[in-house]
Amino acid sequence: MIDDQIKQAINNASLVGITSHIRPDGDAVGSVLALGLALEKAGKKVEMVLHSGVSNTFRHLAGTELVKRSFNADCDLYIVVDCSDLQRSGGVLNDHQADIVIDHHITNKGFGRINLIDPSAVASCAILAEHMPAWGLTIDEPVASALLSGIISDSIGFRTSNTSARSLRIAADLMDKGADITRLYNKALISKPFESINYWGFGLAKLQREDTLVWTSLSLEDRKNAGYRDEDDADLTNILSSIEDIDIAILFIEQNANHVKVSWRARPGLDVASIAASLGGGGHPPAAGADLEGTLPEVQEKILQLTREYLNEIKIQANNSNKSRETE
Ligand SMILES: [Mn+2]
Known part of the structure; x- marks a missing residue:
């Protein structure tokens, strides 16, 4: 039902704007990149925006060079991911409405026209991994890597109390699609300058x-x-x-x-x-x-x-x- 609404909204758009919260963590970066790369692959024009940019920790992920700090054009569809309220985006949407909100924060009241909010999910990237195929989007290796990076980050390496068999199965599926868990884990959580x-x-x-x-x-x-x-x-x-x-x-x-x-x-x-x-x-x-x-x-x-x-x-x-x- 909600998947049909989101699929329809994506189908109707030609330029899609995607953003998340200020000082983005791995889940915010992974969600923006996964959605952005998959939409581009599906033939959409995409603007990926993070008010604070992408920290060095996640610069190894494909597509980070495409992330801007503000929107250049008016998009047909604005998707806000992993962001519990509009203010936390850093004001990048200006007067635009959030069309689709995808999040797992329990404090998210659903400020979009369409809201996909699942507080039981270990990460927003886990929600995307489960739902993107239903929107006609393909999870290839770069998308899978962005998603797994977000899941690893938000679960602090599968250590948070909401880590479940379901989240591990999602991670395993992303590995099957080519995501290198050892490398992503090391980059997200272990290796530091x-x-x-x-x-x-x-x-x-x-x-x-x-x-x-x-x-x-x-x-x-x-x-x-x-x-x-x-x-x-x-x-x-x-x-x-x-x-x-x-x-x-x-x-x-x-x-x-x-x-x-x-x-x-x-x-x-x-x-x-x-x-x-x-x-x-x-x-x-x-x-x-x-x-x-x-x-x-x-x-x-x-x-x-x-x-x-x-x-x-x-x-x-x-x-x-x-x-x-x-x-x-
Ligand atoms: Mn998150």
Whole structure:
């Protein structure tokens, strides 16, 4: 049904615009490239746009040289992938409506004319892998590689709690189509430039712990000193989330003098997406983010306070349910 609507919309379009969120991760890049390359192969003209460009981590994927930072022309059809709300695209659509929204973020309310949103999917790339054939699009080796790269990235190498037999079967199918899992895994998650590890060092040197909460920050000064060029966290958040006996890890990344990106990671069962969403951000229950106005110390204080309050509520709830169990 929804597949027919999407197929129809694609068939009717000659110039298709595709975009995703700012500071795109592997799933955002993979989704844009997979869809863009497959649509080109199907004879469509395509504009692929990522407001922040493509980070070096994913430059090895086919088609990244075609990705622009803004739309040059008015497209007949705009597809927004892996992006929980329109604002997170960085404003690249201007006044255009999102025609098709494809996403797996639970916080996505469906801001498109046609919405394909599956929060159970491990990645937006997994949704695309399952649905693209029904839209008449072919998954060849470059498309399969982009999709598998996105799945590997968003599942942190099949380690997130939503990793399922279904997601592994999708990955296996993409391998059958020529995607080299060893190479893609290494590129997406293991191999890092010297500057990234150096950048981690600045963040790790400031690591703080308070009970089951850990946090640190990366300032503009740190980025400069480390010689790190991208605007993302160089995956330091995932390192923080590997600390044992922790409920929540937070990373504050200074973007400019009055703008800080906040990244949360939480143990399974907690929901940091709810905190992020209350601040205009988004994400998944165990991994979420938000962009906030303010200086690094201001944002840090505010967010730590909100996160402490959330953790206290969780502890009170847990105590209450223990008590009611005792009195039963
Ligand atoms: Mn994703």
